[in-house]
Amino acid sequence: MGTIGFANFGFCLKPNKQKVHATHSVTAATKIDADSEENVKVLGRRTALVSGVSLVSSATLFGFPKDGLAVVKQGLLAGRIPGLSEPNEQGWRTYRRPDEKSGGHGVGWSPIIPYIFQVPDGWEETPVSIADLGGTEIDLRFSNTSEGRLSVIVAPVLRFADYLEDDARIEKIGPPEKVINAFGPEVIGENVEGKVVNSEVKEYSGRKYYQFELEPPHCLITATAAGNRLYLFSVLANGLQWKRHNQDLKKIADSFRVV
Numbered sequence: 206m207g208t209i210g211f212a213n214f215g216f217c218l219k220p221n222k223q224k225v226h227a228t229h230s231v232t233a234a235t236k237i238d239a240d241s242e243e244n245v246k247v248l249g250r251r252t253a254l255v256s257g258v259s260l261v262s263s264a265t266l267f268g269f270p271k272d273g274l275a276v277v278k279q280g281l282l283a284g285r286i287p288g289l290s291e292p293n294e295q296g297w298r299t300y301r302r303p304d305e306k307s308g309g310h311g312v313g314w315s316p317i318i319p320y321i322f323q324v325p326d327g328w329e330e331t332p333v334s335i336a337d338l339g340g341t342e343i344d345l346r347f348s349n350t351s352e353g354r355l356s357v358i359v360a361p362v363l364r365f366a367d368y369l370e371d372d373a374r375i376e377k378i379g380p381p382e383k384v385i386n387a388f389g390p391e392v393i394g395e396n397v398e399g400k401v402v403n404s405e406v407k408e409y410s411g412r413k414y415y416q417f418e419l420e421p422p423h424c425l426i427t428a429t430a431a432g433n434r435l436y437l438f439s440v441l442a443n444g445l446q447w448k449r450h451n452q453d454l455k456k457i458a459d460s461f462r463v464v
Contacts, residue, residue, distance in 0.1 A: 287306070288300050288302055288306070296325060298326055299322070300345075301319055301320075301321045302320050302344070302345070304319065317359055317432075318431045318434065320436060320438075320462060320463045321461075322355075323456070323457060325352070327352070328349045329348065330347055331354075343356055343357070345357040351450075352442070352450045352454070353440060353443075354442075355438070355440045356392075356439050357437070357438050358391065359437075360434065361434060362433050362434060369430075373431065373434065374412075377430070378430060381415045381417070384428050385397055385415070389419065389426065391437070392424060393419065401418070402418050403417070404416065404417045414429045414461070415429070416428075416459070421444075422441060422442075423441065423443070423446075424439060424441045424442075425454060425455060426438070427458055431463040436461075438461040
């Protein structure tokens with residue numbers, strides 16, 4: 206399907222005239238907001254000089270019970286998904302977008318600000334195709350055959366607005382209704398009219414997140430913006446997957462943060 210069809214929903218697309226220049230940045234282990242509700246393990250940066258796994262204690266958490274926080278640093282271990290931590294005591298893994306991961310397409314490209322989310326053990330990263338919904342803007346896909354699938358779309362805000370500069374905020378892009386009507390079809394492949402059963406606005410560390418629940422199909426979408434990027438995090442499931450795992454799927458959707 207190509208890139209996101211913003212023009213269909215009242216956004217003015219900017220022509221793609223810039224070449225892509227990939228820049229790799231290496232940052233320290235990310236600080237996560239202190240709205241803590243559960244023990245997590247957050248992955249620090251990968252480095253080719255490290256061949257093992259080390260744990261570093263921390264007291265800063267997001268979204269789960271307050272306790273210590275372990276930051277996993279890993280090398281290029283065979284069979285490991287880059288960016289995915291070991292399971293915590295509850296059997297959940299934390300994915301952090303590696304600093305060294307390339308990506309970015311079209312006008313307004315710049316290094317992508319990392320994001321994190323949690324998945325139960327058993328979810329695996331899956332290949333991304335430009336033929337998928339979201340096209341070249343899809344940064345990541347994960348799935349579990351019995352539970353569901355997720356994707357992360359990261360799109361330059363300059364594709365649809367030239368007044369947001371380098372500190373985009375989701376509320377500057379528009380209210381929740383405008384955002385879901387514009388970008389929801391890129392996730393589910395059809396108009397979202399009449400499909401939004403719930404929406405809310407949450408704020409973590411000063412950044413707002415729009416969250417939507419759609420059905421059918423069963424889909425949870427989290428939208429936010431940072432730097433000069435729009436982030437769309439979606440979790441999808443069929444009827445049986447939703448019936449059996451909807452609580453875990455909601456937890457996955459609620460764990461997404463731009464860091």
